[in-house]
Amino acid sequence: MDARFFLALSLCFFFFLFFFPHVSHSRARISDVIPKKQTVGSLIRMKRGPSSATFDPSRVSQLSWSPRAFIYKNFLSEEECDHLINLAKDKLEVSMVADNDSGKSIKSEVRTSSGMFLSKAQDEVVSNIESKIAAWTFLPIENGEAMQILHYENGQKYEPHFDYFHDKANQELGGHRVATVLMYLSNVEKGGETVFPHAQVKTVEAKDEVLSDCAKNGYSVKPFKGDALLFFSLLPNATTDPNSLHGSCPVIEGEKWSATKWIHVRSFEDSIRQGTSGECKDANANCFTWAKAGECEKNPVYMVGSEDLPGFCRKSCKVCSS
Numbered sequence: 001m002d003a004r005f006f007l008a009l010s011l012c013f014f015f016f017l018f019f020f021p022h023v024s025h026s027r028a029r030i031s032d033v034i035p036k037k038q039t040v041g042s043l044i045r046m047k048r049g050p051s052s053a054t055f056d057p058s059r060v061s062q063l064s065w066s067p068r069a070f071i072y073k074n075f076l077s078e079e080e081c082d083h084l085i086n087l088a089k090d091k092l093e094v095s096m097v098a099d100n101d102s103g104k105s106i107k108s109e110v111r112t113s114s115g116m117f118l119s120k121a122q123d124e125v126v127s128n129i130e131s132k133i134a135a136w137t138f139l140p141i142e143n144g145e146a147m148q149i150l151h152y153e154n155g156q157k158y159e160p161h162f163d164y165f166h167d168k169a170n171q172e173l174g175g176h177r178v179a180t181v182l183m184y185l186s187n188v189e190k191g192g193e194t195v196f197p198h199a200q201v202k203t204v205e206a207k208d209e210v211l212s213d214c215a216k217n218g219y220s221v222k223p224f225k226g227d228a229l230l231f232f233s234l235l236p237n238a239t240t241d242p243n244s245l246h247g248s249c250p251v252i253e254g255e256k257w258s259a260t261k262w263i264h265v266r267s268f269e270d271s272i273r274q275g276t277s278g279e280c281k282d283a284n285a286n287c288f289t290w291a292k293a294g295e296c297e298k299n300p301v302y303m304v305g306s307e308d309l310p311g312f313c314r315k316s317c318k319v320c321s322s
């Protein structure tokens with residue numbers, strides 16, 4: 001072979017590798033991945049222990065880049081929605097907010113819903129939903145808090161707020177909240193929209209959707225049973241995103257049920273474990289109140305925990321001594 005021709009050919013080859021480096025790697029990667037993950041059509045299956053969750057990217061659309069927000073149509077089935085409501089409905093308490101300075105949970109006019117926390121992997125349905133959230137967000141289950149179920153009726157709302165914390169105590173638990181997955185468990189006849197007052201979006205919801213006045217104060221998402229909204233409270237450079245400000249508009253007609261999964265920068269489970277290992281500490285500012293309300297007996301998985309995964313309120317439940 002002519003040496004010049006060979007040189008030219010080699011240069012072409014390196015040129016190709018330089019601009020399309022992924023081509024040379026993709027084969028190796030695919031074979032690495034296949035044993036752990038099966039791909040069926042557009043469904044991505046991810047395994048975690050005995051349960052497996054599917055995530056269908058064709059049902060996800062991007063709503064806004066500022067904040068980064070996405071909607072997943074029919075993320076939960078009717079049955080999953082009803083199941084979550086049933087787990088929660090006898091255990092609702094007035095919702096609280098975190099005090100800016102101390103991080104303590106306090107009652108506030110800005111939040112008038114009632115709610116409760118499930119336990120992580122409380123049952124198979126909850127555990128499957130948690131796997132599905134991890135598959136969709138690409139964020140591990142251990143970074144998530146336990147799901148919170150919320151109930152809003154006539155006039156109840158949550159004024160615009162941030163999901164990231166302003167106080168140090170809460171930030172120590174797994175770092176900032178990076179993302180929130182908000183699942184709508186019911187339809188709402190009127191009101192109850194999730195509103196982002198600072199969103200930089202030009203597009204508005206379809207015209208036939210009747211929005212409440214509150215919802216017109218920004219970019220709004222109308223709740224539909226089974227849909228899930230994912231938004232990020234941190235920017236890609238890991239600073240807090242002021243445009244992630246969001247609220248729940250007052251319910252005008254009907255009632256609203258939702259489930260929230262907050263996901264942190266680091267492992268939330270690890271920080272709970274570290275926070276409690278050896279030391280007799282509560283990991284949530286509500287522990288004392290919850291313990292007084294009998295939650296140590298009613299909700300032992302979350303409150304007391306096990307040896308492997310100590311609960312959040314061991315001190316208030318008096319299962320350790322300092």
Ligand SMILES: *[C@@H]1O[C@H](CO)[C@@H](O)[C@H](O)[C@H]1NC(C)=O
Pocket residue numbers: 100166
């Ligand atoms: C907490 O701090 C934020 C940002 O400084 C502020 O917008 C908000 O109103 C404060 N909330 C309360 C309850 O003081």
Ligand SMILES: *[C@@H]1O[C@H](CO)[C@@H](O)[C@H](O)[C@H]1NC(C)=O
Pocket residue numbers: 235237239
């Ligand atoms: C992070 O990104 C935002 C938005 O692009 C920018 O305004 C901010 O200055 C950046 N902060 C840092 C520390 O890079």
